[in-house]
Amino acid sequence: MNSTNRLHLLKQNNQQSLLKNGLKGIEKESLRLSKEGFIAQTRHPYQLGASLTHPHITTDYSEALLEFITPPYADINETISFMHNIHQFVYDKLDNEFLLATSMPCGINGDESIPIARYGDSNIGKMKYIYRKGLWHRYGRTMQAIAGIHFNYSVPQNLWPVLHKLEGSTQTLEAFQSSAYFDLIRNFQRQGWLILYLFGASPAICKSFFKSRPELMSQFEEFDNGTLYHPYATSLRMSDIGYKSNNQANLDIDYNSLDGYVNSLSHAIDTPYPEYANIGIKVNGEYQQLNTNILQIENEYYSTVRPKQIIKPCEKPTLALKRRGVQYVEIRSLDLDLFNPIGIDANRGRFIEALLLSCLMQDSPEISSDDFSTHNTNQLKVAHEGRKPDLTLIKDRQSIRLQDWAYEILDGMQEICDILDENEAGNLYNQALTAQRELIDNPELTPSARILARLRTEQLPFARFADQLSQQHAQNFYAQKLNATDTLKFTQLATDSHAKQREIEANDSLSMDDFLEKYFNQS
Template identity: 40%
Template sequence: MKRSISLPTCPNLRHAVKAKHGLEKESMRIFHDGRIATTPHPEGLGSSLTNHFIKTDFSEPQLEFATNPRPRIEAIVRELQDLHIFTSRHLKEEWIWPFSMPPILPKDDKDIPLGQYGHSFSGEWKTIYRNGLGLRYGRRMQTISGVHYNFSFSNLFLKQILGKEISSFTKEEISELYLSVTRNFLRRVPEVLYLTGATPAFDETFLPVPSDYPFKKHKQHTYYAPYATSLRMSEIGYTSKVQDELPINYNSLKEYMDGMHYAVSTPYPPYEKFGEMPNQLNNHYLQIENEFYSPIRPKQVPKNDERPLDALKARGIQYLEIRCLDLVPESPTGVNKPSLGYIQMILLDGLLKESPSIDQAEKLRLRENTKRILWEGRKPGLTVLEDSGQETDFIARAKEYTRSLLPIAEELDRHTGRHFYQDTLKLMNARFDDSRLTPSGKVIDRIENEGWEYRDLGIHLAKENFRNQSQMELTPGKWDMFVKEVQKSMQEKIKIEEAEKVKKNTTARICNH
């Protein structure tokens, strides 16, 4: 399938630097001995139901930070840093875990606390959804954390390369562009996982019986796969055989929406054993759209109580959510700018190149390539499958692709007066030349050569990060902004609960009469 809109191959990228960037980042709160925290969400951070910046994800101690959309990568990384400084100053005898794979977990799954959001319908609904996730995939798997990078092209840039006002295009045409980018990004996921994956190891409490997988044991408590890049995205993490069989494709907006509608409305018999509410929202393949695991998802911001699918149907695709980024253990925020810059260049490249439909054969081929990189990405001589089905050297292919991004890097740097994007490509090429420089390679080096237990290294980094953040100052005005959001979120939560209480009392009086 070819695009109905033709694009120039080498446009001026003056307006491409004004894209919208956003981050959502998850991290576990831990006690100082490395155990998952069992305390409630700190009051000083507001309501996890209604705070725009600081929420919780699956588990009560699993913090989720969200930045505002910003025109530059530097701005969202700085705001994420401010959120960490603010949060650290509200933690009592706790630190923030630096890895994507979880800290020390309790023996019983049921002792991993679900997120709690109050007594409103929406709050209890969130907890029931999380309970369903725990029943389907296990609570341990759901404690894995990661980074979601949200990206959209600026209207000025789309106007520039399309040659006319955005308002003159239909939502289907704009969605077609974003789906074209999505397909091309899926073709580059192996490179992203190799360059950014940071989860080759985990604590023994995560997988009690890891003998079914090719893991090595280190000392008393650590398991690792020597050449793995991102176990977080593997079968022991966010990969589901059930979801892999769903008819969800990215060849058109209708095809994507039809597949998602099937997933959220069709019962899956093995899930019937879990029952209905309050155990899970329903017994469908997906309880809701957000349950779908994918390295990238097309998104539209819902309005009020609108469902994500209804938002897409009404207004088309607004932005892309990249979901395959592990936390960077060496970074106090879990994020670094070069990884985001590299992905931005992939997305730009994906827009400018033709993007054929992904048929079933290619889907299986991409899945196989991804699996190889997840488990053996740093293995010397590793090969992946080409479109023809022939094996090809992964590193040689990845370096060739990365070199092809240089014109984009030069153009972006020309309009920003810096060398950020060109320096990013140099950094990534160095990782292709020496796999020990990759985030996963560095973790393995610290385990094998420095002798760290996974849990002890996590505690060490968490302590260092906390100490550093306690000495840092927030961006002027951010402390007051976060405090106001905390106060506002508490008021909104109370307002929601009181409104529902009044509604219930009114209904009860009417029924009694």
């Protein structure tokens, strides 16, 4: 049975309340800047814990690119509250530094100004460093300094056996769950451009961003002496400003099944790429990258949405999926909301949850290579010119106005929002839906338009505007202290993480060469 009847089946059997209480987690990246507004050259603060082993405070590409990770909660307010507490704890420990509130980096001075993250002397720590070194050789460091928000969502576990039975599936429950997650993923690929329109907050870029790749500047218009932009851009972070190399553009990753996805991604990790062979794996005895293949590891493949399974220590993500199926999805297309001190609010989280459930409930035909290309084209169009009047996209091989399609998507979410609000106070999901309707009615209300309006009104280059807003957020955090209980909890987590890193380092018995061989030969 296809998924057209999913919502109908649930309602017919009075099981629609099972859509409630899916788990929501947030991962948020922020660039650490010096008090002068330049990318921090200091090491990851020791008091925050060990970036290799801390469950909630780590680093992404750069030593200066902090990453905060919440646990997953059924109530988005708890997720937001935890993220706020992380920020508060971090600010209590930062010494004359602050977090950049924008996705696009400012305060950088070419690739060499961006320190690659270090994770200690263990094999797994060195592997993480070598992987990042490989990204530098392949794409440059500057692209890796871009920050974003990843929204992790797990469909309520109680829903799966009921849906499995109602649909009369002959698959195992685990296989059915994975298959349904891929239904969701394909529909998000079709409709995910909406996230860029509604929440994109990177319509402008500091000229300093292009110091190591000045040839890319010609793609943009000049806003002022220090800023480049596109007049109708929504999310230049999600555009093609250089991250996607030709090899990734030509990858044909299969999203029609779990097996297809795992096999096609594994193939890319196992397939040599001549340009990367020229870099070499080891030069003068020092690793330059993990391998010379199209992808070093799974994480190198850039996509707006990923199927995820919790991995065990040193387990390959594709193997975790193959062994235990899909546990949740990671939505990767959210810019930081620079008007919000932590980059996201509960309203946005509720909207995304309802959108993802809507994607799960709708029919989701398989995607061809041509379809995938179309979805990518739609996304790039919205990233570069999403607020352009009467902009058209391609839906079902037909041209459609962005606004018309957006209204269709929101109309399709209405029933889901009603169910999520049933017997709850405040109609919060409907409020989230209404708030986004207003942005479709009036593009000037979108974050991207508001940013450009502020730059014009205040006659500020993007870097200065980002700096001022970031400093305001910092002052708010400096003005309040985290409560004693949570401070103690985070302090203990930091202490435990250092102890765990020392334990991992002490227990290493393999050489780096043998460790990598063992890692990549897992099956």
